[in-house]
Amino acid sequence: MAELKPCAHCGGDAKFGATNCAHYVTCRNCGVSSVACRERGKAAQFWNTRPPLAEAGDRLAEAMEKARHILQYCPDKQVTAETIMSQALADWRKAKREV
Numbered sequence: 001m002a003e004l005k006p007c008a009h010c011g012g013d014a015k016f017g018a019t020n021c022a023h024y025v026t027c028r029n030c031g032v033s034s035v036a037c038r039e040r041g042k043a044a045q046f047w048n049t050r051p052p053l054a055e056a057g058d059r060l061a062e063a064m065e066k067a068r069h070i071l072q073y074c075p076d077k078q079v080t081a082e083t084i085m086s087q088a089l090a091d092w093r094k095a096k097r098e099v
């Protein structure tokens with residue numbers, strides 16, 4: 001059986017759950033769940049690799065600040081600023097999935 005890491009949001013114990021056609025992982029404490037997967041191992045993989053939401057939020061805020069600074073002082077680097085924001089946003093969306 002795949003080992004489950006503690007909840008990325010609250011540190012609570014995780015457990016497997018299942019419907020008649022999918023497996024998922026959920027936190028016993030706060031109730032946040034992974035995406036539903038056909039395979040139990042895949043659900044565990046999603047759960048174990050999801051970055052903590054708070055950290056992702058902090059990185060997003062830092063990226064926005066950095067991008068704002070670039071746009072203010074180096075307007076010719078607009079592509080760099082957009083790349084920074086896009087990567088941080090994608091990271092945050094991954095963390096937020098199924099919350």
Ligand SMILES: [Zn+2]
Nearest residue numbers: 007010027030
């Ligand atoms: Zn939790």
